[in-house]
Structure formats: structure tokens, C-alpha cells
Amino acid sequence: MKIVQSIERAFGILHELSKNSAGISELSRTTGLPTSTVARLLYSLEKTEAVEREGGKSVYRIGPSIVTMASSVNPTQRLLTAAQPHLRGLVEVLGEAAGLGIPAGYDVHYIGEIDSPHPIQIRDWTGTSLPMHIVPSGIIFLAHWPEEAVEAFLRHPLDRFTPKTVISPSEIRHRIVEAREKGHVWLFEEFSEGINSVAAPIFNHAGAVVGTLHSHGPSFRFPAESMEDVIANRVMQTASAISETLGHTQ
Amino acid sequence: MKIVQSIERAFGILHELSKNSAGISELSRTTGLPTSTVARLLYSLEKTEAVEREGGKSVYRIGPSIVTMASSVNPTQRLLTAAQPHLRGLVEVLGEAAGLGIPAGYDVHYIGEIDSPHPIQIRDWTGTSLPMHIVPSGIIFLAHWPEEAVEAFLRHPLDRFTPKTVISPSEIRHRIVEAREKGHVWLFEEFSEGINSVAAPIFNHAGAVVGTLHSHGPSFRFPAESMEDVIANRVMQTASAISETLGHTQ
DNA sequence: GTTGACTTCCCGTATAGTGGGAAATAGAGT
DNA sequence: ACTCTATTTCCCACTATACGGGAAGTCAAC
Numbered sequence: 001m002k003i004v005q006s007i008e009r010a011f012g013i014l015h016e017l018s019k020n021s022a023g024i025s026e027l028s029r030t031t032g033l034p035t036s037t038v039a040r041l042l043y044s045l046e047k048t049e050a051v052e053r054e055g056g057k058s059v060y061r062i063g064p065s066i067v068t069m070a071s072s073v074n075p076t077q078r079l080l081t082a083a084q085p086h087l088r089g090l091v092e093v094l095g096e097a098a099g100l101g102i103p104a105g106y107d108v109h110y111i112g113e114i115d116s117p118h119p120i121q122i123r124d125w126t127g128t129s130l131p132m133h134i135v136p137s138g139i140i141f142l143a144h145w146p147e148e149a150v151e152a153f154l155r156h157p158l159d160r161f162t163p164k165t166v167i168s169p170s171e172i173r174h175r176i177v178e179a180r181e182k183g184h185v186w187l188f189e190e191f192s193e194g195i196n197s198v199a200a201p202i203f204n205h206a207g208a209v210v211g212t213l214h215s216h217g218p219s220f221r222f223p224a225e226s227m228e229d230v231i232a233n234r235v236m237q238t239a240s241a242i243s244e245t246l247g248h249t250q
Numbered sequence: 251m252k253i254v255q256s257i258e259r260a261f262g263i264l265h266e267l268s269k270n271s272a273g274i275s276e277l278s279r280t281t282g283l284p285t286s287t288v289a290r291l292l293y294s295l296e297k298t299e300a301v302e303r304e305g306g307k308s309v310y311r312i313g314p315s316i317v318t319m320a321s322s323v324n325p326t327q328r329l330l331t332a333a334q335p336h337l338r339g340l341v342e343v344l345g346e347a348a349g350l351g352i353p354a355g356y357d358v359h360y361i362g363e364i365d366s367p368h369p370i371q372i373r374d375w376t377g378t379s380l381p382m383h384i385v386p387s388g389i390i391f392l393a394h395w396p397e398e399a400v401e402a403f404l405r406h407p408l409d410r411f412t413p414k415t416v417i418s419p420s421e422i423r424h425r426i427v428e429a430r431e432k433g434h435v436w437l438f439e440e441f442s443e444g445i446n447s448v449a450a451p452i453f454n455h456a457g458a459v460v461g462t463l464h465s466h467g468p469s470f471r472f473p474a475e476s477m478e479d480v481i482a483n484r485v486m487q488t489a490s491a492i493s494e495t496l497g498h499t500q
Numbered sequence: 501g502t503t504g505a506c507t508t509c510c511c512g513t514a515t516a517g518t519g520g521g522a523a524a525t526a527g528a529g530t
Numbered sequence: 531a532c533t534c535t536a537t538t539t540c541c542c543a544c545t546a547t548a549c550g551g552g553a554a555g556t557c558a559a560c
């Protein structure tokens with residue numbers, strides 16, 4: 001099918017405006033469209049309140065209807081939506097699956113994932129929940145809880161999932177401290193034998209952790225020899241980029 | 251000038267989608283457009299990431315580019331932008347000016363206002379700041395501060411602006427309590443003789459007060475005889491509507 | 501398998517968008 | 531105040547572009 005030209009162009013303009021407010025001729029330059037075309041499109045966008053004028057002058061910026069539409073997206077969907085392109089980028093770079101988790105009581109709930117391109121890959125956990133102490137995302141969440149909440153968590157029974165699962169409160173406390181320092185957590189085969197995983201926090205504008213970004217793969221190839229830190233940095237970097245995207249928003 | 255049809259229609263679709271995600275035929279029904287047209291527009295919107303498909307199926311919802319564009323709007327502008335239509339509505343109903351304030355230290359900073367249609371009207375305070383204790387918006391902000399912050403505020407010197415200005419800490423404390431109970435504050439000629447004003451809080455998703463909505467007018471006609479409560483309710487209602495619009499957003 | 505609801509695709513038509521250029525307006529410099 | 535330039539607004543003839551009816555394809559339920 002063929003894309004509707006005026007819509008493509010209109011969104012091109014909106015995209016420019018989301019970087020900087022601008023006038024007609026400036027937009028004409030950046031988009032390469034004739035001024036008359038830009039003027040007409042802006043007029044239409046203004047009528048639909050997708051853009052508004054700055055102080056009555058002919059300097060345009062993103063308008064109310066865009067804000068309203070975006071606010072109709074619920075927080076989880078919003079996180080997913082904002083993260084989507086970053087997830088794709090991460091999977092491309094690492095070659096392993098990347099996903100998002102949100103806290104749900106004492107569990108991490110997985111809300112989305114992009115699978116690795118490898119033929120051998122880990123099942124998609126989207127829609128399921130796992131206890132916080134066995135997955136790196138969980139440790140990340142715990143690391144941003146108040147001490148007393150963490151203590152309450154540690155008092156409740158912690159199941160062992162594999163021989164390597166750490167369930168000792170003192171060891172978990174230690175991991176939490178480390179998570180705060182490093183900004184990421186690696187766990188090796190603690191949830192399931194043969195799976196390694198790394199996670200980093202995603203923050204909202206207020207600095208609260210609203211979700212986690214993780215990447216995981218089969219332990220025989222992930223992480224590759226002495227690549228742990230490189231991978232972790234990449235994951236943290238992507239997580240910040242996602243935070244940034246959610247970012248400025250109220 | 252004539253509005254570009256496809257843009258108008260595209261935003262009609264986006265508007266529908268911001269209420270509910272939907273498929274092609276449903277949108278065709280709600281917008282009154284032929285399915286082929288809806289399909290083509292959606293295809294274009296999808297390519298620009300203004301919409302995305304829910305789970306790969308052909309159920310569409312608001313997409314990443316809308317969220318990204320909205321997040322590029324800074325919080326103050328965002329508040330203004332989101333509030334604009336509500337402000338207009340309020341001015342229409344009350345016939346008096348309505349405006350927005352944000353906290354700035356111990357002052358309220360006015361970021362926007364729509365003037366009353368009356369020939370006799372109050373000057374536009376946009377861009378200026380006033381001490382919290384003399385304007386109702388200020389009392390609203392104080393009412394949502396922690397006790398100790400309020401006490402610190404009350405310890406700093408409070409200027410008198412008119413004979414009616416209340417500067418006694420105990421009276422201000424009392425007003426703060428009342429503000430919390432009622433959700434609004436009326437002040438009569440405390441900032442300037444001949445001006446009465448009422449304000450209510452605007453909250454973000456997390457329940458924090460990010461701004462205030464106020465309405466003010468000359469004391470000889472505002473508030474009209476025994477209309478105080480009606481007006482206050484209207485202002486509170488509008489403030490909630492604005493909170494709602496900012497609302498769900500992260 | 502059959503039915504019905506929905507989506508995708510095709511293609512002829514003409515409407516609706518386009519862009520060049522002129523006119524009007526705003527802004528900067530002297 | 532006046533000129534010169536940059537920018538926006540308006541007009542209009544042209545045809546590229548969006549349109550929508552309808553057919554074909556897909557999917558799900560029964």
C-alpha cells in the first residue's frame with residue numbers, strides 16, 4: 001500500500017517541532033518542502049490542535065491534542081511503547097533477547113520482550129511473573145525500596161528454583177547494595193539452569209524506578225567471555241535512554 | 251485557507267483511538283469513513299508510528315511517536331497546553347478570568363491566564379510572582395507541603411499588602427487546614443483592594459500538586475451574592491479535569 | 501464445510517492537495 | 531521615516547494524489 005503523502009509530511013513537521021519550535025520558513029528548510037505546503041499543513045495541524053502558536057506569533061510547537069492523546073496511554077503501555085525502539089536496538093547489538101519488567105507485589109511481572117534472532121533462544125516470558133529474589137530485575141527493584149520494605153520481603157519465605165538460587169537474606173542484602181552501586185545486576189542460572197540474565201533500572205522524571213530492562217540468553221553463549229561489563233554497560237545505557245524518553249514528561 | 255482533508259481525518263481517527271483501541275471496521279463506523287479509507291490512513295499512521303498494532307493483530311492504538319512528541323513538551327508548557335481548553339471553558343462559565351500558577355520558592359508564579367470578557371477586568375499576571383500567603387493559590391501549595399516546610403515558611407517575614415492581608419501564622423495555619431478539607435481557598439482583597447480570588451489544586455498522576463487553577467475578579471461583582479460555593483465547586487471540578495488530562499501519564 | 505465479519509488489495513475517477521509565484525506583513529538596519 | 535530582506539499569507543491552474551466501491555482474501559465461529 002502507498003503511504004498518504006500529506007500525513008507523512010505532517011508527521012515530519014511534527015517531528016521537527018518536537019525537537020524545536022519553529023516557524024514556517026525554518027520548517028520549509030529542514031523538511032525540504034515549499035513554504036506554501038508547510039503553511040497549509042501547519043494550518044491543518046493547528047485546526048486539529050496538534051500544534052499551537054507560541055504567543056500568537058507564527059512560531060509553532062506541539063499542541064494540546066498530542067499531549068491529550070499521549071496521556072490516554074496507560075503507564076505500562078506507555079513504558080512499552082516508549083521502550084520499543086530501544087529494545088530493538090539492544091537486541092540488535094547484543095544478539096540476545098531483551099525485555100521489560102514492572103514490580104507486582106513481591107514478583108517481577110514481564111510486560112514485553114523482543115526475542116533474539118538466534119535459532120536457539122529462551123522462551124518469551126511476557127505476561128508471566130517471577131519472584132524478585134531469583135531474577136536480576138527483582139534485585140533492581142529491591143535496591144530501590146526503603147530498607148524496611150526490603151526487610152519485610154526478606155522475612156517472607158524465599159523459594160529455591162535451581163541449585164544455584166541464592167535465598168540467604170544476608171547474601172541478598174549484599175547483592176542489593178552492589179546493585180545500588182553498579183546500577184545493574186547479573187544473575188547466573190538462579191532462576192533456571194542454563195539461563196543467565198542482566199538487568200538495569202528505568203526511572204521516571206521523579207527518579208522513581210518504574211520498570212527494569214533486562215537481557216538474557218543461554219549460559220553457554222551469554223555472556224560471552226569477559227564481556228559481562230560491556231554488556232551490562234550497554235543495558236544500563238539503553239535503560240537510561242528509555243528513562244530519558246519517558247523523561248521530561250510530567 | 252482550506253484544511254487538508256487527510257490530516258483532519260487522520261486526527262479524527264487518532265482521537266477515536268485515544269478513547270479506545272479499535273480495528274478498521276469499528277473506526278469506519280465511528281468516523282463515518284469507508285473502510286478502505288480508514289485502512290489507508292491507518293497504514294500511513296502506522297508507518298509514522300503514530301499508531302501501533304496491539305499484539306500484531308489489526309487492533310490499533312496510539313503509538314510511540316505521539317508519546318515521544320508529547321514528552322518533548324516541558325512540564326510547564328505541558329500544564330499550560332493541557333489546561334488551555336479547560337481554562338477557556340471556565341472563563342466562559344464564570345465570566346471571570348482564570349489562570350494557572352506553579353510554585354517558585356515561597357512565591358506563586360503565574361504561567362498563564364485567560365481574561366474575562368468583561369470590559370472591566372483585572373490585569374493579566376502572567377509571568378509574575380506573588381508571595382504564597384497573600385494569594386489563594388499559595389495557600390493551596392502550602393496545604394500540600396510537609397508540616398515542617400510550612401513552619402519554615404511561617405517563620406520567614408510575611409509582608410502585608412492590604413489592610414485585610416492576613417499575616418498571622420496561626421490564622422494561616424488554620425486556612426491551610428481548611429484548604430485541605432475543602433479542596434479550595436477563597437481570599438478577599440488580601441493581595442490588592444478590590445480583587446477577590448479562589449483557587450484549587452492540580453495534581454499529577456502521583457498525587458503531587460504541580461500547579462493551581464484560580465479565578466479572580468473585581469470584588470464588586472465577584473463572587474456574586476451567595477455564589478461562593480458554586481464557583482468554588484466549578485473551579486475544583488475544572489482543576490480535576492486538568493489533573494485528569496495530565497493524569498495517567500507517567 | 502459454510503457463514504459472516506473484517507481486512508487487504510486493486511484500479512478508474514476526479515477531487516483534493518500541491519507548489520510556483522505574487523501580495524502582504526513583519527523585522528532589522530540606517 | 532524609509533529601505534531592504536526575510537517571512538508569511540494568499541491565489542490559482544495543474545495534475546498528482548487521495549479517494550472509495552467493490553472484489554478478493556483472511557480469520558473465526560459454528
